[in-house]
Amino acid sequence: MDPQVRRHTEKAVELLRGGKLPHAAAEFEHAVRLAPADVTLRQRLGDVYLRLGLRTHAVQEFQQVAGRYAADGQLLKAIAICKVILEIAPERQETLHTLADLYARQQGTSPAVHKLPPSMSAAVPPDEATTEKELQPLDLESLAIFREALAGVALPRPAPEEDEDATVVRTPRMATIDLSRLPPSPLFSALDKQAFEEVVKKLDLRWVSAAETVVREGEQGDSMFVVVQGVVNVMHGDKVIAAMGEGAFFGEMALVTDSPRLASVVAAKDGLLFEIHRARLEEIAGAHPSVGKVIAAFYQDRLLANVLRASPVFRPLSDAERHRVGEKFVRHSLPPQTVLLEQGKPGAGFCVLLRGKCEVFHEGSKGEQLPLPQLKEGDIFGEISLLLESPCTATVRTLSFCEVLELPRDDFKRLVLPNPEIKSMVQKLMAERLERTADLLDREVAILPDYIV
Template identity: 35%
Template sequence: MSDPLHVRLEQLLALGRTPEALAAAEALATELARQGQPLRAIAVCRVLLQLEPAHTRTPQLLADLYAKPAPGAPAPTPGAAALPRVPLFSELAREPFMSLISVLEPRSFAPGQPLINEGETGRSSFVLVEGKVNVVRKMDAGEPRTLSSLGEGEFFGEIALVSESPRLASVVADQHVLALELHRTRMDRIAFKYASVGDTVRAFYRERLLANVLRSHPVFSALPPAQREALSHIFELRTVEAGRVLIEQGQRGDALYLLLSGQCTPLFRRPDGQETAFPPLREGDVFGEISLLLGQPATATVRAQTPCHVLRLGREPFEQYLSGQPGIRAALMRLGTERLLHISKLLAGGRAVHEGDSRVSTQLRPRVSSHCFTNAGTPSRRVG
């Protein structure tokens, strides 16, 4: 198997629906599956199903090796127990596992070709089978910057399976890439028949999203891994429609928020009823910390300016998991104090508010690593 997998798949497709192509594809998928390379085996299986839609042996083999065992199922055959478990896939029972395989789409990308374009609406998620990609984000000045690289076995684009929202970054092939794409509409069709598919896929991506955000965010990364894992189960992922008020000035805050996507506007209401709008909160901003830490009413209203995704941590879990952590508490106090100082100066001086005036400094203002929740899906050259 000296040729890369994407080349082998293209060779198989070039042979068409011939006995030679079908036999070679089945043999290759079986070999990869038994070698503990399930994602590669799934990619070959999908090409095999394109050649012979009625084929069942290979999906059944993959399910027998990697799907979640049924209750009371016999012990695995010798050697099977040593096979790796596949994130997401191995959480599904046999029939849902096979159904999910049937809707995955193998996609081939040349070096420099985008899998995802920043700003486009996301409707699918990817898992990388072969190659490497770079996560690229446009900075405030408009110049692109590579934030991170992802390798084989990485999942990305998870927010696209929760709701349609703009891509937060581009994902570009660094070398020739083979990926499996899961469209939300196709997943929904399978979930209509097997509810466990939708539940498992969404739970998997939600847990990954939360774990990645907490690990990469400067405020929460100081927590020990065990506490970050505990937090990932109690943070709520919420979709907020434009115009909704998250925090009301004068009311006691009931949660800490971390903005994943979209924009929220802080508004200060003066005694005469007039409102002053401050520069919008954006991806990666934390808010609500002042009221929680000081036990005082909120100093401003925060309203969703656009549809947003937020992580919400209620007061009780906040006090249980975060307030006793000196490093976390200090970081949030610095964040809140800096914000209060900026607001006070702006209101006292009566100046117009410009971008950057009420922003917390770069050192204090955390940004979430974009690859943690990049959405996926742009036109590309298909394998088949």
């Protein structure tokens, strides 16, 4: 940091501690003039303005912050600042419209570049060579006032005579953004502009503290989360099985199914999340039908990607090989009482249950049906028959209307089975699975907790 900028910043912090907000604002103004691209300084200045009741000034600073994050490809942080702006002044929607122009799905022919309005350009360096390698994160301390507002604490009253022309930094320059260099964002970039804006308006900001449980395994969920800043741990019991950082989505199954949470998610450190509620998305989909299709496709892609990444069947494949496999899955919509796998016959393919429930049973030598644990959303089945090239060991039948993704047998044999690691595991899998099946069939029905078709 430039010595002069540091001096003004340290002075501002000292004045803040003494409760001298106007003088602190003046010091931050000096620092911003010297370092206009510093989004942390602008966030702190915007926070001080807001505490002084200077809402127009605060919005101007936060707009510049949102513009910089948007230009840098950090859409989630830009949306978080946009939500702050809408909380201060719901009528100030220029930032929202601009983010939709930059990141929403483009209709027809769109220009290769986009001009940021001057109100969002001052923090964007004019020369790309001067752009910082890593932009500063959101200053969660400065945004604490909005956390208080969400908890029911009113924002400071507007100053009675705020001079809207007394802005700290003005610029007639309109920053030019090369749209081809902006990374697409899962979900958001698939929405058209109107739907994008409605989703942004309806999502919630959720601050989390280290060790706070966000979702709990086994509980019913009704919302999905996006990590804007921070890290969360995915847990089964007391064991951490994965860590997710900025940009990660979790809990998306709750948007389309009534299944309980499959794991717990706990904040590894203080951070900020988006929470998107199922009921609000359904409300938006009523006015924008395309949203329902986008959510369904998002859920399907996420579930399939998780299966391809986590399943031992596909784990030996490279990323490129998994991508080719994923393109071959076919979606089926099936009514109740549809037989998906039939005991004694070859399986049609490798299947993933997207929606609904299926019963599983083994038919004994005398024709009696031995029920096994039901399949639920996210479960896979049919892999044994494919791997061992043998008849199915049980029957799977839909109990409700179901959505199933299937990798056809021929594509499985062509794209998966030739892998040397998969070939070597087939013999081991054959012995283990068939031994387990034989063991299970010798037990009482009530103690068959883990049968896999």
